Amino acid sequence: MNFIALESQQKLRGGFYTEPAITSFLVKWIKQSSPISLLEPSCGDGAFLHALREEGLPSLRRITACELDASEAAKARARSPLKTEIINKDFLRWYLFHARHNEQFDAVLGNPPFIRYQYLPEEQQLLAEKIFADLRLPFTKHTNAWVPFVLASIRLLRPGGRLAMVIPSEIFHIPHAQSLRRYLAEQCSRILVLDPEEIWFGETLQGTVLLLAEKKMDPGEKSKGVAIRAVANRRILSSDPAEHFQNAAYSNGPTIEGKWMPVFLSLRERALLADFRQRSDVRKFGEVASVDVGIVTGANKFFLVPDDIVKEFGLQPWAHPMFGRSEHVKGLIYSSQDHRANRKSGLPANFLWFQRDAFDLFPPKTQAYLRLGLEQQLDKRFKCRTRKIWFKVPSVHATSVAMLKRAHHYPRLVLNPAYAYTTDTAYRIRPLTLKAEALVFGFVNSLTCLTAEMEGRHYGGGVLELVPSEIERLLVPTVSANRLDLKAADRRFRDAVDHLSFLRTQDSEVFGKMGISRKDQETIHNAWLKLRDRRHRVRSVDVEEAEVAA
Numbered sequence: 001m002n003f004i005a006l007e008s009q010q011k012l013r014g015g016f017y018t019e020p021a022i023t024s025f026l027v028k029w030i031k032q033s034s035p036i037s038l039l040e041p042s043c044g045d046g047a048f049l050h051a052l053r054e055e056g057l058p059s060l061r062r063i064t065a066c067e068l069d070a071s072e073a074a075k076a077r078a079r080s081p082l083k084t085e086i087i088n089k090d091f092l093r094w095y096l097f098h099a100r101h102n103e104q105f106d107a108v109l110g111n112p113p114f115i116r117y118q119y120l121p122e123e124q125q126l127l128a129e130k131i132f133a134d135l136r137l138p139f140t141k142h143t144n145a146w147v148p149f150v151l152a153s154i155r156l157l158r159p160g161g162r163l164a165m166v167i168p169s170e171i172f173h174i175p176h177a178q179s180l181r182r183y184l185a186e187q188c189s190r191i192l193v194l195d196p197e198e199i200w201f202g203e204t205l206q207g208t209v210l211l212l213a214e215k216k217m218d219p220g221e222k223s224k225g226v227a228i229r230a231v232a233n234r235r236i237l238s239s240d241p242a243e244h245f246q247n248a249a250y251s252n253g254p255t256i257e258g259k260w261m262p263v264f265l266s267l268r269e270r271a272l273l274a275d276f277r278q279r280s281d282v283r284k285f286g287e288v289a290s291v292d293v294g295i296v297t298g299a300n301k302f303f304l305v306p307d308d309i310v311k312e313f314g315l316q317p318w319a320h321p322m323f324g325r326s327e328h329v330k331g332l333i334y335s336s337q338d339h340r341a342n343r344k345s346g347l348p349a350n351f352l353w354f355q356r357d358a359f360d361l362f363p364p365k366t367q368a369y370l371r372l373g374l375e376q377q378l379d380k381r382f383k384c385r386t387r388k389i390w391f392k393v394p395s396v397h398a399t400s401v402a403m404l405k406r407a408h409h410y411p412r413l414v415l416n417p418a419y420a421y422t423t424d425t426a427y428r429i430r431p432l433t434l435k436a437e438a439l440v441f442g443f444v445n446s447l448t449c450l451t452a453e454m455e456g457r458h459y460g461g462g463v464l465e466l467v468p469s470e471i472e473r474l475l476v477p478t479v480s481a482n483r484l485d486l487k488a489a490d491r492r493f494r495d496a497v498d499h500l501s502f503l504r505t506q507d508s509e510v511f512g513k514m515g516i517s518r519k520d521q522e523t524i525h526n527a528w529l530k531l532r533d534r535r536h537r538v539r540s541v542d543v544e545e546a547e548v549a550a
Contacts, residue, residue, distance in 0.1 A: 018111045021237040023051035026164035029241035033162045035106035040065035041091040046076030053081045066091040092127040095152040104158045111166040112149035137179035157215045169207035172260045188213045190224045196231045225252030228263050261454040269527040286472030290430045294422040298383025304348040314365035321420035322351035331490040333415045351421045354391045400436045401429035406465045409499040410449040413440040441481035445510040446525040451475045453531035462536040479513040
């Protein structure tokens with residue numbers, strides 16, 4: 001959970017400025033179209049405007065730049081070409097109440113602010129929502145400020161105009177960018193994304209990409225689609241951007257209708273994935289199992305405790321087995337023996353389920369523990385205060401299978417014979433058409449892992465997260481397996497030298513039951529490895545010259 005009070009002012013402003021090599025590269029690409037008018041929707045201290053002055057664009061007659069912060073706007077004026085008009089206003093407001101009716105530009109350039117919707121002032125939240133409505137696009141309150149900035153910028157481009165921006169790499173996969181992905185595909189003739197292996201803006205703690213797009217000359221023009229070029233290092237910034245744009249291999253149609261992750265795959269990899277989708281022994285996860293969030297406590301550190309806290313406050317009547325982190329689960333099975341080991345090692349393996357309604361019905365020691373919660377003002381936290389009784393956690397039940405919400409290498413299911421509870425760091429899984437052992441056994445394989453990379457979202461440090469709707473779309477082999485098969489796989493997982501070796505063994509076991517050739521096994525494994533390594537920012541192939549081809 002992120003709280004606004006803990007964030008820096010720089011992050012709340014989205015003020016992470018662009019280094020000269022990047023601004024120069026993007027200005028060079030804009031210059032090649034000989035624009036007469038140019039927009040910079042979030043000019044900050046004028047990094048891009050300074051690059052325009054240094055590069056020299058003789059065709060330019062008018063430059064318009066917006067910057068909400070007055071001190072930054074003053075810096076931008078000092079660094080700008082003479083023909084620049086700096087508008088010290090919010091860009092979204094300026095767009096809605098002036099520009100959308102009165103302005104068009106040959107080029108748009110910039111680095112929009114990266115600010116979560118919940119961190120925006122209320123007025124800017126309303127402005128962002130109005131931009132989606134203006135363009136008749138679906139809106140979600142999970143959006144980020146950069147999304148409406150790019151949407152409005154595309155809207156202000158003349159036919160044939162160019163857009164060059166630094167944006168988060170989450171454009172490929174995050175659900176809240178789906179409206180933008182669709183709008184870009186509808187409005188632009190070609191979209192090239194340069195995808196750096198390195199984090200170029202370290203302060204943001206997230207990857208960024210360079211977005212180069214050319215608007216259609218005519219609404220009826222057929223788009224060439226999207227291309228992604230993997231970038232190994234900054235040497236690309238000294239090359240000719242036009243060469244990359246002209247020679248890229250673009251993808252269109254179903255490949256870019258949803259998330260853009262399929263663009264990273266080769267034609268052979270996409271074709272093999274399509275073949276898997278048609279097989280009778282492969283199903284979407286939602287067809288073979290249901291997914292439900294874990295127990296929502298609202299204060300995990302209070303409700304999940306180690307044995308010494310249970311003993312100190314006499315909490316034994318309310319302490320129940322639980323797990324919620326990968327360190328709690330060493331294999332594919334969570335047994336009573338695993339639970340005892342977690343308790344012995346001091347992990348918070350006990351879930352406190354207080355089932356009495358009145359404070360004075362508890363023993364004195366338990367009352368003392370509940371008072372600790374009051375001293376921490378847990379009763380005022382959102383999830384706790386919306387309950388009738390703040391310490392009485394609702395929707396408490398366990399399922400035979402669970403799945404951790406986040407993973408570093410790949411997700412896995414866990415058979416839960418101990419019937420331990422799980423908090424909202426994990427999901428409760430109910431098998432529908434497969435036995436629990438077969439579902440857990442067949443889940444870890446390169447096909448399911450690949451679709452997890454394509455459906456999930458990525459966070460700082462290379463973490464993969466899946467929400468229930470994304471889990472339901474994963475492809476799962478429906479192979480037969482019994483408890484002995486799963487126990488053997490569990491032992492292999494616990495004894496494996498690394499996660500990669502276990503996955504290769506699982507591929508042999510699972511795909512072997514399906515009659516998949518070694519060649520196809522290797523192809524689908526390498527496709528997963530490519531996307532996993534991109535998430536981890538590890539080079540699995542020489543990407544410096546490689547095009548991620550359609």
